[in-house]
Amino acid sequence: xxxxxxxxxxxxxxxxxxxxxxxxxxxxxxxxxxxxxxxxxxxxxxxxxxxxxxxxxxxxxxxxxxxxxxxxxxxxxxxxxxxxxxxxxxxxxxxxxxxxxxxxxxxxxxxxxxxxxxxxxxxxxxxxxxxxxxxxxxxxxxxxxxxxxxxxxxxxxxxxxxxxxxxxxxxxxxxxxxxxxxxxxxxxxxxxxxxxxxxxxxxxxxxxxxxxxxxxxxxxxxxxxxxxxxxxxxxxxxxxxxxxxxxxxxxxxxxxxxxxxxxxxxxxxxxxxxxxxxxxxxxxxxxxxxxxxxxxxxxxxxxxxxxxxxxxxxxxxxxxxxxxxxxxxxxxxxxxxxxxxxxxxxxxxxxxxxxxxxxxxxxxxxxxxxxxxxxxxxxxxxxxxxxxxxxxxxxxxxxxxxxxxxxxxxxxxxxxxxxxxxxxxxxxxxxxxxxxxxxxxxxxxxxxxxxxxxxxxxxxxxxxxxxxxxxxxxxxxxxxxxxxxxxxxxxxxxxxxxxxxxxxxxxxxxxxxxxxxxxxxxxxxxxxxxxxxxxxxxxxxxxxxxxxxxxxxxxxxxxxxxxxxxxxxxxxxxxxxxxxxxxxxxxxxxxxxxxxxxxxxxxxxxxxxxxxxxxxxxxxxxxxxxxxxxxxxxxxxxxxxxxxxxxxxxxxxxxxxxxxxxxxxxxxxxxxxxxxxxxxxxxx
Numbered sequence: 001x002x003x004x005x006x007x008x009x010x011x012x013x014x015x016x017x018x019x020x021x022x023x024x025x026x027x028x029x030x031x032x033x034x035x036x037x038x039x040x041x042x043x044x045x046x047x048x049x050x051x052x053x054x055x056x057x058x059x060x061x062x063x064x065x066x067x068x069x070x071x072x073x074x075x076x077x078x079x080x081x082x083x084x085x086x087x088x089x090x091x092x093x094x095x096x097x098x099x100x101x102x103x104x105x106x107x108x109x110x111x112x113x114x115x116x117x118x119x120x121x122x123x124x125x126x127x128x129x130x131x132x133x134x135x136x137x138x139x140x141x142x143x144x145x146x147x148x149x150x151x152x153x154x155x156x157x158x159x160x161x162x163x164x165x166x167x168x169x170x171x172x173x174x175x176x177x178x179x180x181x182x183x184x185x186x187x188x189x190x191x192x193x194x195x196x197x198x199x200x201x202x203x204x205x206x207x208x209x210x211x212x213x214x215x216x217x218x219x220x221x222x223x224x225x226x227x228x229x230x231x232x233x234x235x236x237x238x239x240x241x242x243x244x245x246x247x248x249x250x251x252x253x254x255x256x257x258x259x260x261x262x263x264x265x266x267x268x269x270x271x272x273x274x275x276x277x278x279x280x281x282x283x284x285x286x287x288x289x290x291x292x293x294x295x296x297x298x299x300x301x302x303x304x305x306x307x308x309x310x311x312x313x314x315x316x317x318x319x320x321x322x323x324x325x326x327x328x329x330x331x332x333x334x335x336x337x338x339x340x341x342x343x344x345x346x347x348x349x350x351x352x353x354x355x356x357x358x359x360x361x362x363x364x365x366x367x368x369x370x371x372x373x374x375x376x377x378x379x380x381x382x383x384x385x386x387x388x389x390x391x392x393x394x395x396x397x398x399x400x401x402x403x404x405x406x407x408x409x410x411x412x413x414x415x416x417x418x419x420x421x422x423x424x425x426x427x428x429x430x431x432x433x434x435x436x437x438x439x440x441x442x443x444x445x446x447x448x449x450x451x452x453x454x455x456x457x458x459x460x461x462x463x464x465x466x467x468x469x470x471x472x473x474x475x476x477x478x479x480x481x482x483x484x485x486x487x488x489x490x491x492x493x494x495x496x497x498x499x500x501x502x503x504x505x506x507x508x509x510x511x512x513x514x515x516x517x518x519x520x521x522x523x524x525x526x527x528x529x530x531x532x533x534x535x536x537x538x539x540x541x542x543x544x545x546x547x548x549x550x551x552x553x554x555x556x557x558x559x560x561x562x563x564x565x566x567x568x569x570x571x572x573x574x575x576x577x578x579x580x581x582x583x584x585x586x587x588x589x590x591x592x593x594x595x596x597x598x599x600x601x602x603x604x605x606x607x608x609x610x611x612x613x614x615x616x617x618x619x620x621x622x623x624x625x626x627x628x629x630x631x632x633x634x635x636x637x638x639x640x641x642x643x644x645x646x647x648x649x650x651x652x653x654x655x656x657x658x659x660x661x662x663x664x665x666x667x668x669x670x671x672x673x674x675x676x677x678x679x680x681x682x683x684x
Contacts, residue, residue: 025049025117029058030110037070040112064088065117069099073113076103085120096120147242151180153200153235167244169215180240185211185219199226199238212242221245262336264314265321273335273343277394280333280347281387291387292354294344295401296324296361299379299413301340312371316378319369327360341405343398351386351418358382358416365414381408382416390419434490436472437483441499446470448503449669450521452679453640453662456654461679463520463554465662466504467669468496488526497529501539504553505546507672512548516676522554522583527561536574543578550579554604558585562596569600576601583640587628597635605632609643609663616648626656633657 025046029037037058047053052061059066068086076082082101087094100116141148141159147167150159157180160172170183184192188210198205205226211219223245229237260272268276284291298304298320305313317340324342328334335343346354361380368375383404385397400419408417440446450464470478487493504521511519529535543550555575562568562584572582583604597605607628615621625641632639641653644663653661670678 024119027058027061027115027117028112029115030112037113046117064090065097069101069115072099072101076101076113078105078111079103141239144241147244149175149180149240149242150229151196151238151240153237155180155196158237164242167242168212168220174215183212185213195224195226196238199228200235202228202230202235204228208245265318265336267321267325267342268333268335270335270337273333273337273345274394276333276345280345281392283347284387289348290350290354290389292344292346292349292351293385293387293397293401294346294354294358294361295337295383295385295398295405296342296344297381297383297405297409298340299381299409304376304378308371315371316369316376319371320378323364324361327357327364329357332357337398343401354384354386355416358384362414362416379414381405381413383408383419384416385419430486433472433475433478433483434486434492436474437470437486437490437492437496440470440472441496443473445472446496446499447671448500448507449671450675451662451669452667452675453522453660454666456650456658456661462518463522463660464675465522465556465669466500466524468500468524469669484526488528491528493526493528494532497526498538501542505542505548508548508552509546511676512552518549518552520552520554520581522556522581524556524585525561527558530557530561530571531564531567536571536578539575539580540578551581554581554583556583556585556606559587562600565596565599572601586642597631597637602635602637604638604640606640606642607658612641612643612649612653612663615652616646622652625653625658629653629656629658 026041026043027039027046028041030040032038039052039054039056039058039061042050042052042054042061050061050063050065054061058070062069065086065088068088072082072084072086080103082099084099084101086097086099088097089095096119098118098120100114100118102114102116104112104114106112141150142161144161145163147164148161149157149164152158157172157175157178160170160175164175165171168183175183180196181189181192191207192210195205195207207224207226210222210224212222214220221244223243225241225243227239227241228235229239260269260275261267262269280291283289298317301313304316308316321334321336321342324334324344328344329346329349331347331349333345335345337343344357346357349357361382365378365380368377370376383401383406385391385401385404387397390400391397400423403423404417404419407423408415436445447469449467449469451467452461453463453465454461468480468484470480470483472478484493487496501523504523508519508521525535532538539553539555543553575582581603582601583606584602585606586608587605605628607625611621611625611628613621615625629639638660639658640660640662641649641658642662644650644653644661644665646665650661650665667678
C-alpha cells in the first residue's frame with residue numbers, strides 16, 4: 001500500500017523517467033531529515049531482486065549496491081542525469097550493472113533521485129575479453145626479443161620494454177616522458193621527424209641505416225619499424241620496433257662475399273661472372289676489342305679424387321687456383337666454373353696474347369703439384385671462345401668454350417683450341433637434344449629398323465636384330481651412339497625401351513597373322529631396363545597381349561648387365577621359363593668373368609665388331625674371334641658375328657664354324673616395309 005501511495009504522489013516523475021530510460025529495476029529515493037536517503041518507491045523487479053520492502057533506508061534496501069551507487073550520486077547536480085556502470089560483488093561472483101541516475105526537485109523543493117539498474121552479463125564477458133587482450137598486448141611487447149619503445153603523438157616516450165635495456169642500456173624510468181629525438185643522432189633528427197610524421201598519419205613505415213644512442217654514448221646502427229596504434233580512427237601511440245644491425249651488417253658483408261666467391265678456392269664464382277660479364281662485354285664493344293673466355297679443365301680429375309679422396313682432391317684444386325692466380329694478368333678475372341673447371345675472362349687481349357697465356361698455363365701444369373710430400377703431375381685442357389665473334393651472351397660463350405674444351409679432351413688432352421663452327425655439329429646441345437627426345441615418340445620421330453642375321457652355311461635368314469633410329473626435325477638423323485646414352489642418363493630409356501618392345505611384338509603378331517615364315521627378332525635391352533624389378537612381368541604381359549610365340553623374341557643384353565650374379569641369374573631363369581631366347585651383345589669388350597657363361601642360361605654370343613674388323617689381316621683379331629667361337633660351342637651356345645663387311649671375313653668365320661653373321665656385307669638395318677618386300681614369303 002505504501003508503494004502505491006508514493007507512486008501516486010510521484011507518478012509524473014516515475015512515468016517521465018520510465019519513458020526515457022531502459023532498465024530492469026527502478027528505485028526512487030529521497031532525502032530524510034538526517035540528510036540520508038530512504039526508498040520511496042521500487043518496482044516489482046527491484047523488490048524481488050533485493051528481497052526487501054519499501055519504506056526503509058536506501059542502504060538497507062540496496063545492501064552492497066548502495067555504496068557504489070552513492071559514490072556515483074555525489075557527481076549529480078540539481079536536475080541532472082548520469083549513465084554509468086558499477087561492479088558489485090555477490091558471493092564469489094562479480095556482477096556488472098548499467099546504472100541510470102536522475103535528480104529531480106519538486107514544486108515543494110524536495111529532492112528525489114531515480115535509480116535504474118540493468119544487469120549486463122554480456123558486458124562482463126566483453127570486459128573480461130578486453131582485459132585478456134590488454135594483457136596479451138602488454139605481454140607481446142614486454143617479452144619481445146626486439147627492443148620496443150612506445151611514444152605518444154608528442155614524441156614522448158610512454159613505455160619501453162626490457163629488451164631496450166638489454167640492447168641499448170636504457171631503463172624505462174630513465175626514458176619515461178623523454179623525447180625520442182634525444183636518442184637520435186643530430187645528423188638524423190630531421191629525417192626522424194619526417195619518419196614519425198608519416199607514422200602519426202597512420203602509416204606503418206620502416207627505416208634502415210639509422211643510428212640510436214646507446215647509454216654509454218656510442219651510436220648503434222639500427223633498423224626501425226614504426227607501427228601506429230589506432231583507436232576509433234585516431235593514432236594514439238606509435239610502437240617503435242628497434243633492431244641493432246651491427247652484427248647483421250658484419251654478417252651481410254660475409255654473406256655478400258660468400259655469394260660471389262667460391263668457398264673452397266676463394267675465386268670469383270658463376271654468379272660473379274654473370275654480373276661482371278655485362279661490364280666486360282660493354283667495355284670490349286666500346287673499345288672495339290676482344291673478350292676471351294679461356295675455359296681450363298683439369299684432365300682426369302675424377303681419378304685424382306678417387307686416389308687422394310675428397311680432401312686430397314680439394315687441396316689439389318686450391319693449388320691449381322693459386323697457380324692460375326699467379327699466371328693471370330691484372331686485367332683478367334679468374335672464376336671457378338665447376339668442380340674441376342676454371343674460367344679466365346681476358347680483357348684487352350688479342351688472339352695471339354690469349355694463345356700465349358693458354359700456352360703459359362699448359363707449361364705451368366708441367367710442374368708437379370706436391371701433396372703429403374708426394375709429387376703429382378696433372379695436365380690441363382683448354383677451350384677458348386671469343387666475344388663478340390662466337391656469341392654475345394655469356395651462356396653462348398661458355399657453351400662454345402666448353403665444346404672447344406671437349407674437342408681438346410677427346411683428341412689427346414693437354415692442349416688448347418679456339419672454338420670453331422664445325423665443333424657445334426659434333427657436340428650439339430645435349431639439354432636441347434634431351435628435350436626433343438622426350439617428345440620423339442609423341443611426334444612419331446622414332447622408327448625400328450631391322451638388320452638380317454645370315455646363316456653362313458646356307459645363306460638362310462631366320463632372325464633379325466631390331467635397331468632404333470631417330471629422325472629429328474631439328475638435328476636430322478641422330479646416331480644411336482649419341483642419343484642412347486642421353487636416354488639412359490635421363491631415364492628416358494625406360495619409356496623408349498617399352499615403345500620398341502611394343503613395336504617389335506606388334507610386328508611379330510602381324511607377320512604371324514599373315515602366315516609369314518617364322519622368324520626371331522632380337523631386341524637390345526639396356527642394363528637399366530634389365531634391372532627393373534618388373535621387367536620380366538612387363539615382358540610376359542606384352543607377349544600375352546600381342547599373342548606372339550615367346551621363342552620368336554630374343555632379349556639382347558650387354559656384358560655390363562651380368563655383373564650382379566644372383567640378381568641376373570634369377571631374371572635370366574625367368575626369361576627362359578617363358579621361352580625367350582637370350583643373347584649377349586658385344587662379347588669380349590666387357591669385364592665379366594668367363595665363369596658366368598657356364599652358370600647363366602645364355603643361348604647366343606655375339607662377337608663384337610671390333611674383333612671382326614681386320615680379321616683377315618690381323619692375326620690377333622682372328623685368334624680372339626676363333627677362341628670366342630670355340631668357347632661358345634663348347635658351352636652349347638650359338639655364335640653371331642657383328643660388323644661383317646667383307647667376303648673374306650665371312651669365309652674366315654665360316655671356317656671357324658661361326659653359325660651366323662650380320663653386317664653391311666649382307667644388309668644395313670632397313671625399314672620394315674623394305675624388309676618384308678626383300679626377305680619374306682608366305683609359309684602357306
